[in-house]
Amino acid sequence: MESKALRPLAVVTGASSGIGLELARCAAEHGYDLILAADTPLDHAVSAMQQLGAQVEAVQAELASREGVDQLLAAVKGRTVDALMANAGHGLGGAFLDQDFDDIQHVIDTNITGTIYLLHHMARAMKAQGSGRILVTGSIAGFQPGSFQAVYNGTKAFVDSFVAALRNEMKDTPVTLTCLMPGVTDTEFFERAGMQDTKVGADDNKADPADVARIGFKAMLKGEADVVAGLKNKLTVAMSKVTPSQVLAQQHRKMAEPGSANS
Numbered sequence: 628m629e630s631k632a633l634r635p636l637a638v639v640t641g642a643s644s645g646i647g648l649e650l651a652r653c654a655a656e657h658g659y660d661l662i663l664a665a666d667t668p669l670d671h672a673v674s675a676m677q678q679l680g681a682q683v684e685a686v687q688a689e690l691a692s693r694e695g696v697d698q699l700l701a702a703v704k705g706r707t708v709d710a711l712m713a714n715a716g717h718g719l720g721g722a723f724l725d726q727d728f729d730d731i732q733h734v735i736d737t738n739i740t741g742t743i744y745l746l747h748h749m750a751r752a753m754k755a756q757g758s759g760r761i762l763v764t765g766s767i768a769g770f771q772p773g774s775f776q777a778v779y780n781g782t783k784a785f786v787d788s789f790v791a792a793l794r795n796e797m798k799d800t801p802v803t804l805t806c807l808m809p810g811v812t813d814t815e816f817f818e819r820a821g822m823q824d825t826k827v828g829a830d831d832n833k834a835d836p837a838d839v840a841r842i843g844f845k846a847m848l849k850g851e852a853d854v855v856a857g858l859k860n861k862l863t864v865a866m867s868k869v870t871p872s873q874v875l876a877q878q879h880r881k882m883a884e885p886g887s888a889n890s
């Protein structure tokens with residue numbers, strides 16, 4: 628009979644680049660085998676994690692749709708998942724009235740609907756198996772009305788709030804939920820959101836996604852409720868809680884208005 632040392636299994640969504648790729652690296656370095664998901668080919672991520680000794684499966688799926696999430700769930704094949712990192716998400720810059728509604732819907736479907744559909748299945752399975760760690764990537768953007776990125780910030784307000792609530796609902800189970808709330812991080816996010824001409828997009832002081840992922844992964848292993856990566860971001864969140872919403876919206880405008888990179 629084939630004997631194989633039992634390695635824990637982690638699922639990471641949005642693992643083709645940025646924070647998700649680095650979360651996958653953290654998991655591989657900690658001895659996890661991996662199921663990686665994204666909507667574009669994952670060849671680079673797969674070979675990087677294999678080089679770290681992980682067994683890796685890739686699922687190329689549109690996680691904005693239930694069908695795409697079902698594809699990922701089918702790949703799990705009922706196995707015990709020890710850690711889920713629900714990280715896939717994207718932004719959309721520009722004025723709300725100028726945005727295409729299909730693009731708006733895609734942000735909501737990816738960041739909210741796809742994420743909670745995945746959680747609905749996988750948190751249930753973890754509860755039934757009596758173990759599991761979940762990390763969801765929210766954002767400090769969830770604390771700020773996001774002028775010129777209004778829908779995205781709204782989705783992250785949902786995610787930040789939802790994870791805290793679900794954590795409370797599941798507090799008498801062995802399953803933990805952690806919300807990773809990064810600030811501005813140096814990934815493909817701003818290019819994909821069409822925000823390269825904004826002050827925030829052009830900021831060359833963005834956080835390193837590897838550092839952000841390490842902080843999030845550690846918090847997940849400890850079962851912490853939420854983690855804001857970086858002192859500056861912690862201060863931003865603290866100020867957000869005591870600042871009037873229209874002041875925050877005006878501050879966000881200065882960072883995210885198209886053309887603000889040159890102002």
Ligand SMILES: NC(=O)c1ccc[n+]([C@@H]2O[C@H](COP(=O)([O-])OP(=O)(O)OC[C@H]3O[C@@H](n4cnc5c(N)ncnc54)[C@H](OP(=O)(O)O)[C@@H]3O)[C@@H](O)[C@H]2O)c1
Pocket residue numbers: 640641642643644645646647664665666667688689690691714715716717718737764765766767768808809810811812813814815816817819836
């Ligand atoms: N960068 C920041 O400043 C920042 C700050 C706070 C929070 N975040 C959050 O961090 C998470 C990761 O973003 P990132 O900064 O690492 O950006 P990124 O480099 O653009 O990575 C996003 C990942 O999500 C995947 N993804 C997006 N939409 C998807 C969909 N509909 N179906 C399947 N996969 C999808 C992308 O895969 P594809 O290759 O298939 O598109 C990619 O793997 C997101 O939830 C984002 O909101 C980012």
